[in-house]
Amino acid sequence: MRPFVQPIVLLVLGVVAGVATLVAPGPELRFGLTAVTGGCLAAASLVAIRDLWRVWRVRRTFRAAFELIQHDPAPSFCTDVDGAIVLQNASAERRFGERLGLPMARAISGALPNAAAVVFRQETSLTRRPSAHEVVVTPRGTVRLAAHRLNGGVLWRLDDMADANSRHGEWIGLPMMVVSHNDTVLSMNSAMRDVLGRRATTLEDVFPDHPLVAGRRSSLSGADGKIEVIPIVVSAKDGRREIYAVPGLSEPPAASVAARAFEALPVALLHIGAEGEVLASNHHAQKLLGIDADATGPMSNFVENLGRPVRDWVADTLAERVPNRSEVARAKQRKDETFLQISLSRIVDGTGPSLLAVLHDATELKTLEQQFVQSQKMQAIGELAGGVAHDFNNLLTAITGHCDLLLLRHDQGDLDYADLVQINQNANRAASLVRQLLAFSRKQTLEPEVMDLRDSMGELTHLLNRLVGERITLTLSNDPGLTPIRADRRQLDQVIMNLVVNARDAMPDGGEVRVETRMVHLAEPMSRDQAVVPSGSYVTIRVRDHGHGIPPDKLNRIFEPFFTTKRTGEGTGLGLSMAYGIVKQTGGYIFVDSVVGAGTTFTIYIPAHEAAEVEAAAPIVVADKVPDTSARLAEDRPGVVLLVEDETPVRAFASRALRLRGYTVIEAGSAEEALETLSDADLTIDLFVTDVIMPGMDGPSWVREALKERPNTKVVFVSGYAEDALEEGSIGVPGSVFLPKPFSLSDLTETVRQQLH
Numbered sequence: 001m002r003p004f005v006q007p008i009v010l011l012v013l014g015v016v017a018g019v020a021t022l023v024a025p026g027p028e029l030r031f032g033l034t035a036v037t038g039g040c041l042a043a044a045s046l047v048a049i050r051d052l053w054r055v056w057r058v059r060r061t062f063r064a065a066f067e068l069i070q071h072d073p074a075p076s077f078c079t080d081v082d083g084a085i086v087l088q089n090a091s092a093e094r095r096f097g098e099r100l101g102l103p104m105a106r107a108i109s110g111a112l113p114n115a116a117a118v119v120f121r122q123e124t125s126l127t128r129r130p131s132a133h134e135v136v137v138t139p140r141g142t143v144r145l146a147a148h149r150l151n152g153g154v155l156w157r158l159d160d161m162a163d164a165n166s167r168h169g170e171w172i173g174l175p176m177m178v179v180s181h182n183d184t185v186l187s188m189n190s191a192m193r194d195v196l197g198r199r200a201t202t203l204e205d206v207f208p209d210h211p212l213v214a215g216r217r218s219s220l221s222g223a224d225g226k227i228e229v230i231p232i233v234v235s236a237k238d239g240r241r242e243i244y245a246v247p248g249l250s251e252p253p254a255a256s257v258a259a260r261a262f263e264a265l266p267v268a269l270l271h272i273g274a275e276g277e278v279l280a281s282n283h284h285a286q287k288l289l290g291i292d293a294d295a296t297g298p299m300s301n302f303v304e305n306l307g308r309p310v311r312d313w314v315a316d317t318l319a320e321r322v323p324n325r326s327e328v329a330r331a332k333q334r335k336d337e338t339f340l341q342i343s344l345s346r347i348v349d350g351t352g353p354s355l356l357a358v359l360h361d362a363t364e365l366k367t368l369e370q371q372f373v374q375s376q377k378m379q380a381i382g383e384l385a386g387g388v389a390h391d392f393n394n395l396l397t398a399i400t401g402h403c404d405l406l407l408l409r410h411d412q413g414d415l416d417y418a419d420l421v422q423i424n425q426n427a428n429r430a431a432s433l434v435r436q437l438l439a440f441s442r443k444q445t446l447e448p449e450v451m452d453l454r455d456s457m458g459e460l461t462h463l464l465n466r467l468v469g470e471r472i473t474l475t476l477s478n479d480p481g482l483t484p485i486r487a488d489r490r491q492l493d494q495v496i497m498n499l500v501v502n503a504r505d506a507m508p509d510g511g512e513v514r515v516e517t518r519m520v521h522l523a524e525p526m527s528r529d530q531a532v533v534p535s536g537s538y539v540t541i542r543v544r545d546h547g548h549g550i551p552p553d554k555l556n557r558i559f560e561p562f563f564t565t566k567r568t569g570e571g572t573g574l575g576l577s578m579a580y581g582i583v584k585q586t587g588g589y590i591f592v593d594s595v596v597g598a599g600t601t602f603t604i605y606i607p608a609h610e611a612a613e614v615e616a617a618a619p620i621v622v623a624d625k626v627p628d629t630s631a632r633l634a635e636d637r638p639g640v641v642l643l644v645e646d647e648t649p650v651r652a653f654a655s656r657a658l659r660l661r662g663y664t665v666i667e668a669g670s671a672e673e674a675l676e677t678l679s680d681a682d683l684t685i686d687l688f689v690t691d692v693i694m695p696g697m698d699g700p701s702w703v704r705e706a707l708k709e710r711p712n713t714k715v716v717f718v719s720g721y722a723e724d725a726l727e728e729g730s731i732g733v734p735g736s737v738f739l740p741k742p743f744s745l746s747d748l749t750e751t752v753r754q755q756l757h
Helices: 005-023 027-069 090-096 115-126 161-170 190-196 259-264 283-289 310-318 363-408 417-440 453-468 489-505 575-585 648-660 671-678 699-707 745-756
Strands: 076-080 085-088 131-138 141-150 153-160 176-179 185-188 218-222 225-235 241-247 268-272 277-281 303-305 327-331 339-349 352-361 449-451 472-478 485-487 511-522 526-528 531-533 536-544 589-595 599-607 640-644 664-668 687-691 714-719 736-740
Touching: 005 027, 027 076, 027 085, 027 153, 076 090, 085 090, 115 131, 115 141, 176 190, 185 190, 190 218, 225 352, 268 283, 277 283, 283 352, 303 310, 310 339, 310 352, 363 417, 363 648, 363 745, 449 453, 453 472, 453 489, 453 511, 485 489, 485 599, 489 511, 489 536, 489 575, 489 599, 531 589, 575 589, 575 599, 640 648, 640 671, 648 664, 648 687, 648 745, 664 671, 671 687, 671 699, 687 699, 687 745, 699 714, 714 745, 736 745
Parallel strands: 472 511, 640 664, 640 687, 687 714, 714 736
Antiparallel strands: 076 085, 076 153, 131 141, 141 153, 176 185, 176 241, 218 225, 225 241, 268 277, 268 352, 303 327, 327 339, 339 352, 449 485, 511 536, 526 531, 536 599, 589 599
16 A cells, blocks of 8 residues: 555544534534544554655665666666656666656566566566566567565666677677577677678577587588587576687697687686697686696696596597597596596697697586485395395295294194294394395384484483493483474484494494484585485484594495494494484485594484474374284184285295184285185175285285275285385275284284284
């Protein structure tokens, strides 16, 4: 609403109420109208003061904006809340004339086609963000209209990019043009217009051998025919590219008229002689390579090729034995890891062939590539570990199951009883190792809960003190401002114990292990090692020791299964891989910092749990491991169970176990066989027990198909993978439960009993 409208309305209401007071018939009504009159006048005064304050603030903002734009070479305007221009700088007046009081779209209509639509889009964007801009291609070139929200108005700036780019390219003296992301020519300098003899509209008009490759000799369609040039491309953030055409040199760059361009071009260039030696470099190349201006010598002194020897690459390019293509190399003279993308182009002068090398900083690209390769390797190892663990779970289910069946036929006085117990115990130990593999592959069963890490750490301290022994001092430091997290308490305790034990083992002569928890807020995503941690609030757990440290060449493999820095027999190599998998499955991140001889620090980032978050309902219930309750089963009504399992040993054990408990069991080795069995409408089935992952149709798919005809049938899913590690939404059958492998006889029979009763 415009200033002073509200106080005027209130003032009018007050006057009307005052007049009504004079003619009111009774004292009570006059008293009420007098109160209304006073209230309206008081409110009008307060609102008027507020509007005066707002007007003063707006004028102060506009004065500051005018100080900012008055010397700007680009036309600039300030508009008020109604969109009318209230200020314009000298550049705007020179180009458009007096425009005060006009709408912004009308004022610049001569510079922009469909200016009203452009201005409307900008104004709409300003309702969501403080600034906006749009680049518009016009017959004169490219124009950028930027808008910035002010207190009580908008600051507009109209930047003619074609003029700016042309001015930038004129002083180099080389043909130069600016193209958009879709290869439209936005502008060109006078040198390019002279070479072409015309105005081009697309990149293909200039370089018919499209697509253009930077640093590689190309043909330019000039006014007098084709011209051999070497294109140099400089990319901008908004997708535009500046393309400079370096003529096909007839003499060395360092000694020709092209020497000025060689030094002035905004890219790194090297001139390489016929023997592969660097003859000259511009200042961009010197900075990128970390060398002095007078540095010369073989190319191999400055870069190290990651594929083949630099000497062979240069020699083959000079002899034209290989096609021109870019290579990635490392800058040898720099202490940091700087990678370069290098393109070589063969040129011929009076002394023979030589090379022009165009260098681009490819460090970020190489780092991303390394991160991708590392993540792919960890994913591949995880898939392998998960697959092996899944198969082992099937074997262990058969072993422990048949062992349970044998134990039912032997009492404790039997000579074979102790051997059977040993088999059972060792199978359970093997199952524990398999769980660690599943933890690394993020395919184990977790039971997450909202927890306060301070309480958990306090309860864990007593156990940790016993683990580290008397020669190690354990120091625990908790941030009092920790927010809750959502994690599996038992598994997270296991992670911390593994890290503390590793810290203890790194200090055989004693020392201090520090466990610290902190609250961290990342305003921006954090790139670290092979991961990117999204912005947000995190609870961190840091375990630090002052032991012997981890060598740098082993840090990249520290989380791989079966990799250990300990001596043979001192570790399984699964502790850190299990920690990695549990943290990742929880939605967190784990990093390691280590200095040989100084110590190691492991840092875990776990997302903070917001109380307002709505927890997703689990699609099925995970069955608990239960003690043997077979004595109760005799009292229960037997039921008919359809058992579907593709692993014959597992199916044999499960069917025998269920029959021993009085159930009628119908077996099927596949989903297709199960559906064929169910085609008999007279067959009564009380419960489906099915594996999840099977050849052909999987368990959830055939169950959903069967439930269309038998909607009241209960379901138990079994799998060697965790339920939440399976494909999202793949189970999701209402009323079903999940029993992870390996399971014992009592686990299976009690789960079936609970589902049926």
